[in-house]
Amino acid sequence: MELNIMDILKNEGVKKQFSFFETMQGNSIEFYGEKINIIKPVEIKGYAINYEGKIRLDMNISTEIERTCSRCLTYYYEKIDFDADYVFVKSLENSKEDAYLLKGDTISLDEIVIDEIASQMTMKPLCKPDCKGLCPKCGKNKNIDECGCVLDEIDPRLQILSSFLEKN
Numbered sequence: 001m002e003l004n005i006m007d008i009l010k011n012e013g014v015k016k017q018f019s020f021f022e023t024m025q026g027n028s029i030e031f032y033g034e035k036i037n038i039i040k041p042v043e044i045k046g047y048a049i050n051y052e053g054k055i056r057l058d059m060n061i062s063t064e065i066e067r068t069c070s071r072c073l074t075y076y077y078e079k080i081d082f083d084a085d086y087v088f089v090k091s092l093e094n095s096k097e098d099a100y101l102l103k104g105d106t107i108s109l110d111e112i113v114i115d116e117i118a119s120q121m122t123m124k125p126l127c128k129p130d131c132k133g134l135c136p137k138c139g140k141n142k143n144i145d146e147c148g149c150v151l152d153e154i155d156p157r158l159q160i161l162s163s164f165l166e167k168n
């Protein structure tokens with residue numbers, strides 16, 4: 001996705017609306033060892049404006065990704081919808097704010113969008129907030145069926161405390 005800003009570079013105060021509907025299916029993001037698939041087209045809407053010799057890029061990014069629940073290991077879909085803004089400058093020497101270097105008269109949005117999607121994902125993916133996870137004994141998904149396993153193992157570090165309960 002390339003945003004051509006040649007027409008707004010020449011005149012300060014000029015604003016350019018843009019909209020992209022990019023199919024990135026098959027693309028995946030590596031996020032802390034988890035492979036995440038983008039399953040819906042990425043929709044990007046926003047504007048670029050020239051002010052004080054800078055190009056400000058404001059945009060909304062929305063899509064849907066496929067993730068693996070960290071408790072029960074099932075696949076689920078997570079909606080991504082957020083706003084992002086960037087500032088591009090021709091030279092980083094006098095820039096007092098976080099800015100990106102403008103190279104030419106186009107801005108490539110591919111890497112920006114992928115990085116933003118990765119930054120907006122939840123750190124601990126859960127298929128639902130009350131996910132029960134897998135049984136540590138038999139491995140059944142407790143969201144689907146109760147297994148009936150009895151988990152009465154005592155942590156060896158706390159084993160000595162059980163003797164206090166037996167004396168009473």
